[in-house]
Amino acid sequence: MLGAGTLPPNGHFSGGGHRLSFCPMNTELPHRPFAARRAPALAGLVLAALLAACAAPERPTAPAAADVSAARSAQSAGDWRTAAGLWEEAALAHPGQAPEFWLNAAEAWLKDGDSANARSAIDRASPLPDSGFDATRAALTRAELALLDSDVQTAEFFLDAAADGLPSSLRARYEADLARLATLKTDPASRALADARQEIGSLRLDRTSDQLALLRALDQVPTHRLQNEVRLGSALAPWAALTLSIRETLVSGQELTGAAAAWQARQPGHPVDAAGYMDLCWQLGQSYAPPSRVAVLLPEEGGLGAAGAAIRDGIMSAWMERPGRSEVTFMAVDETAASVTGAYQAAVSGGYQWVIGPLRRESVSLLMPQGSVPTLALNWPEAEDGVEVPVARDNLYGLTLSQSEEARAVAGRMLDLGYRRVIVMLSDGSWSDRAEAAFTQAFLAGGGQVVETERFSSTEADHSAQLTRMLRIEASRQRRQKLQGELNLPLEFEPTRRDDFDAFFMAVEPRMGRQLKPQLKFFDAGSVPVFAMSRVFSGRIDPGQDQDLDGIAFPTTAWSLGQWQDGELASLQSLRGGTYGSLYALGRDAWNVLPWLGLMARDPAFRYPGTVGQLTVRPDGRIGREPVWAHFQRGRPTAWPAAATPALTQAR
Structure with missing residues (x-):
């Protein structure tokens, strides 16, 4: 066990005893192989502990049974703060057993998460026996306080002291502390904190x-x-x-x-x-600072050529604002495997520090095994794509405007606001299938219920027949006819819609959204909150047409809320009047976030304020995106305050 004593002039601990005592009158300190290299860092801490414990012991007095009983009752109930306070009161009231009660208080404060009060209490827990149960508890408590400070040396010192003659009842606690110490020693952040503590002096x-x-x-x-x-x-x-x-x-x-x-x-x-x-x-x-040489792999032609152009212009816009000493080279790729792998190998052999791209999911899968150059992919394969899903790799990241991710974000938002029963309304595009699958999975996993799913044809403008069936208005009419026939009397009757849901989710394009929202109002569902995918907004500010979308809430980007319209950007051809504004914003973020990816990877809670949303790096390298939220007001997309709900912002 740990003995207490003085420090020799050379700062090394010496002494042969292994006892736990914190009074400088006892001149023995532990002599262990590790002591010599830890002593300078521990000298101040141990000396303070020794001096704090110098009071001459008093003759024990019997504590009032009620004091101890109340403290133990609070501990049994898990009310650690109350227990700590009661143990401190008992220590002050009964000096003869104060060390034991201060130790009890220190442990209770630690359980409550209050390390400051725990330190104060353990420093007053003196004198304790040189060895035995309470001495070991004190060593473990000091070790645990050191672990909270990421102080590896001090934690090792007290854990080694506690190991001698460890009672079996404290073994589980001791082993848990050892596990925390092992984690601390292998955790880069903990090592950085420990180094900083050592250096600051x-x-x-x-x-x-x-x-x-x-x-x-x-x-x-x-x-x-x-x-x-x-x-x-x-x-x-x-x-x-x-x-x-x-x-x-x-x-x-x-x-x-x-x-x-x-x-x-x-x-x-x-x-x-x-x-x-x-x-x-x-x-x-x-x-x-941005990397010095970056290769960008984007399509120039084909189905993704327009998207590639918008991303390219976003990257160039961000680069021109902060070029530093960076060199950016754009490499055109097509849909073939040879084109993508060839461009990537050219980037590797050319000595580029980073690669941005490619854009197609299948192309990202092709590059996964190669990975010798840090890469920020602009898409991310998922299991339903039928291609290989990326695995965690130190130098592979993915930044994407995934429809599936966005649908999951909408589901999460609705659940957070308390909506639990939803009707899903879809267009007939394949993208809506992907959105519907992701939304439904996330909504059900969060405790929600999809009461009905309805798909609408983009070739029709009048959806009243489908809506009356979906809202069960037709069933209401049929009940009226049946009742009227049974009574053989004309009845005053107004059909009513179903009321077993509290919100709508739409995965539709702008044109269909403009058709459906007014018709919902016509069928007495206009006050029900409507959430939609970002595609419900065309990207162009058009109050004349979009007033029919008023009240719809949707995820978007800060760029899409009007920033792109300022200055020369309004005429930039690749934005196509705003339709491709989100992709332009994606390109800007792809360039700007590069220098921060290392910090983001080691700090999952760090949020980069991108133009497509708040960005975080997940363990697998995929960049999570918390979108900006908007709703339509007077035909214009407007930032939607976090505290607002669609029910409060509806155009009625």
């Missing part, structure tokens, strides 16, 4: 070079871990906050002067002032 943080070294280490740490450092108020907290602020400034493209002034206003006592903030932003920004 030796750096001169009034020097820009040392500030930059610390921020580069912290930039390897995921957002939620940095936020946790800030929340806990650790020694790294001010620098974690700075890392998060600079990261947000860089990724959002904020104006530096304003961002620096805002930083200094929030952190007036920080070593980094506004001028230093701007300097660090510039230097860290070099880590997120």
